[in-house]
Amino acid sequence: MHTQHSYWQLFKAVYTKDVTLAFRQRAEIFNPLLFFVIVITLFPLAIGPEPALLSRMAPGIIWVAALLSTMLGLDKLFKEDYLDGSLEQLIASPYPLSLSVVAKVAAHWTISGLPMVLLSPLFALLMNLEQQALGATVLTLLVGTPLLSLIGGIGAGLTVGLQKGGLLLSLLVLPLYIPVLIFATSAIDTSMMSLAYGGQLAILGAMLAIGLVSAPFAISSALRVSVS
Amino acid sequence: MWKWLHPYAKAERAYQLCNTLLPYFAVISIVCILVGWVWGLAFAPADYQQKDSYRIIFIHVPSAILSMGAYSSMAIAAIVALVWQIRNAELAVISIAPVGAAMTAIALITGAAWGKPMWGAWWVWDARLTSELILLFLYFGVISLYHAFEDKKVAGRAACILAIVGVINLPIIHFSVEWWNTLHQGSTITKFDTSAIDPTMLWPLLINILGFAGFVGVIALMRLKNELLRCEQHRPWVRELISRG
Numbered sequence: 418m419h420t421q422h423s424y425w426q427l428f429k430a431v432y433t434k435d436v437t438l439a440f441r442q443r444a445e446i447f448n449p450l451l452f453f454v455i456v457i458t459l460f461p462l463a464i465g466p467e468p469a470l471l472s473r474m475a476p477g478i479i480w481v482a483a484l485l486s487t488m489l490g491l492d493k494l495f496k497e498d499y500l501d502g503s504l505e506q507l508i509a510s511p512y513p514l515s516l517s518v519v520a521k522v523a524a525h526w527t528i529s530g531l532p533m534v535l536l537s538p539l540f541a542l543l544m545n546l547e548q549q550a551l552g553a554t555v556l557t558l559l560v561g562t563p564l565l566s567l568i569g570g571i572g573a574g575l576t577v578g579l580q581k582g583g584l585l586l587s588l589l590v591l592p593l594y595i596p597v598l599i600f601a602t603s604a605i606d607t608s609m610m611s612l613a614y615g616g617q618l619a620i621l622g623a624m625l626a627i628g629l630v631s632a633p634f635a636i637s638s639a640l641r642v643s644v645s
Numbered sequence: 646m647w648k649w650l651h652p653y654a655k656a657e658r659a660y661q662l663c664n665t666l667l668p669y670f671a672v673i674s675i676v677c678i679l680v681g682w683v684w685g686l687a688f689a690p691a692d693y694q695q696k697d698s699y700r701i702i703f704i705h706v707p708s709a710i711l712s713m714g715a716y717s718s719m720a721i722a723a724i725v726a727l728v729w730q731i732r733n734a735e736l737a738v739i740s741i742a743p744v745g746a747a748m749t750a751i752a753l754i755t756g757a758a759w760g761k762p763m764w765g766a767w768w769v770w771d772a773r774l775t776s777e778l779i780l781l782f783l784y785f786g787v788i789s790l791y792h793a794f795e796d797k798k799v800a801g802r803a804a805c806i807l808a809i810v811g812v813i814n815l816p817i818i819h820f821s822v823e824w825w826n827t828l829h830q831g832s833t834i835t836k837f838d839t840s841a842i843d844p845t846m847l848w849p850l851l852i853n854i855l856g857f858a859g860f861v862g863v864i865a866l867m868r869l870k871n872e873l874l875r876c877e878q879h880r881p882w883v884r885e886l887i888s889r890g
Contacts (some may be wrong), residue, residue, distance in 0.1 A: 432862070515721045571810055575790060585793050589807060592782035596817065635810055638727070642802040 427512050428520045435454075435524030438497075445490070449529050450536070453486040457540050468545045475544035476554065477603035483533050483558060484594050487565045490529040491590065492583045494521060494573040495640065505644055515633035521565075522570045522636070530562030546609075546616065553608035553618075557601040560621045567625075567632040568593045576637030597624065651746035656877045658735045663866045663873070670862035677856025685849035692846075701759045703850060707857035712780060713815055715745030715861055719787075720812045723805035735801030736876060738808055739791055740868035744861050746784035752776060772821035773829040776814060783811040797876070 422430075439445045460478045461471055498504040498521075507517045533557060541554050572590035576582030604617035654660045657776070685703035692699040719741040726734035756774065757767045768774065789802050796798030821829075877883050 531672060571806075576793070578799065579793055582793070584787060588782075588789060589786045592779045592786065593810070593813075595779055599775075635806060639803065639806050642799055642806065645799065 422514065424516055428516060431507075431517045431520035432524050432527075435521055436527055439524070439528045445493070446528050446532065449486040449489040451530050452489055453482050453533055453536075454540075456467075456482040457544065458461065458615045461544070472547055472609075475546040476609075477551070477601045478544060479537060479540055479546075479554060480557075480561075480598055480602050480605075483562060484565065484591070484598060486533065487529055487562065487569060488587050488590065490525060491510040491566075491569040491573045492586060494525050494570060495577040496573075499577045499600060499644070504640065508641060508644055514637040518570065518574075518636045518640070519629075522566050522633075525570070526563050526566040530558075530566055534558045534562060541645075549611055550605050550609045553605045553614050556618060557604050557621060560618065560625055561597050561601045562598055564621070564625045564628050565594060567628040568597075570636045571632060571639055574636045574643060576643075577640065578643040597621065600624070654729075654731045654733060656733060656873050656880070657882045660870060663870045667863065667866050667870075670859045670866060672859075674859030674863050675855050677852050677859060679856075681849050681853035681856050685846075685853060689846050690843075690851050695763065697734045698759070698762050701755050702846075703853045705752060705755040705759055706850060707854040708748045708755065709777070710854055711819060711857045711861050712745055712749040712752050712777070714858065715748055715865075716780060716784070716808075716811070716815060719745060720808050723808040726805045727802065727809070732798075732801070732876075733873065735805055736872040737865075737869055738787070738805055738865065739801065740872055741861075741865045742784055742791075742804070742808075743858045744783060744864045744868070746788065748785060748857075748861065749777060750782040771829050773818065776818040776821050779814055780811075780818060783807075783814060787811070841850055 420442050457478060460474070464470065464474070493506060498507070508514055510517075537554050537558050538551055541551050547552065569586075570587045572593075575589065576586045579585065600617045600620050604614040604621070607614040607617065653662055681703060686700050689700070691697050702859065719738050722734045722737040722741065725731055726738060753774075756777075761767050787807050790807055791797075791800045791804040794803065874883055874886075
């Protein structure tokens, strides 16, 4: 008989495994981040370097870049575990699949979302974003990027069994990202006018709360369908 | 209720049910759309402000309502398919999706044609227009996810999960005109007692909505029949049906 572990141990084990694997292959962390940087760099070159124009467009550009670079890592979220069979082991294990899914999504966020949150003040500076909007940018990314990972997990779970699921994945997930994008950029816009942006941030937080309790079940049923 | 419903989990019975229902839906859709269009386009009075160009309402509003109605029925079918593991409900999801996508496209195109003379622009990034566009993308997502899988059993269930996740967009579309200050007007026909729309225009509109609902039903049932036949093509009842001609 196997020894029983607590749910927390399971969470920690899955999370540590994913994060450690990512740190062993540094490219997995740096490539999406580099992509984020390059996409942001392209905009001033394409639309012209006028500071007023850039600072007006900065929230949108930073958020679109964040959406796209979250997409990059999603394809791999369950792929390797699916190919080497450990996903089946997680499904067959006596522990709830939704819990290990949450751990995997949390690892994905630590690798792809968190570095973007940490780097965002730098980009706000590069894009000439006004000082008072800095806090809103960091906060919306902090609340929004976990939500992006959760929603993206549903798409990743649905397409994990497909040979070429990458493009389909973005087709499925990007429409679902739109509400997050709308509220996040609206919060930053409001903060640029020195108004209170707590309302939009609260809606983002509510969406995160709903996502946190419902997305893991959607992801795990998607995985069960894909693996069966 | 279960005793009554359960036989329809069998494809043959579901096929027969489709055949029974089809004429009713067909009659409703043909009669209502003909009456509604002739009444609405030719006899209903012109609007005092928008003149005759408001008449596109008789196509725009029914298709917009049905785009959301089709999505809700698709989502209900998806829940039935996943919870009670009924394969026919998965086929229903796949049958409804393209019809709903077409309705969404019609709503968007007629809306653009209406917006040009009234707002002076084909398209504005207004909350309701944007959320209706997301609905179109969700339909495309369900359809393309289904077609991406070789194994249609997996494909059906994956499409069901996506359909359920997308339900989150429905309340956003419905309340978009109330939550945000938008160019698109609020709903006029749900408030019967306050009568935001004149009865001479309301009746042809309601008849058109019923007609469009019947039309969606007809196409969805015809598609469902095809899907049932395709998925059961090796069964004796299908062979018998074909040999009978």
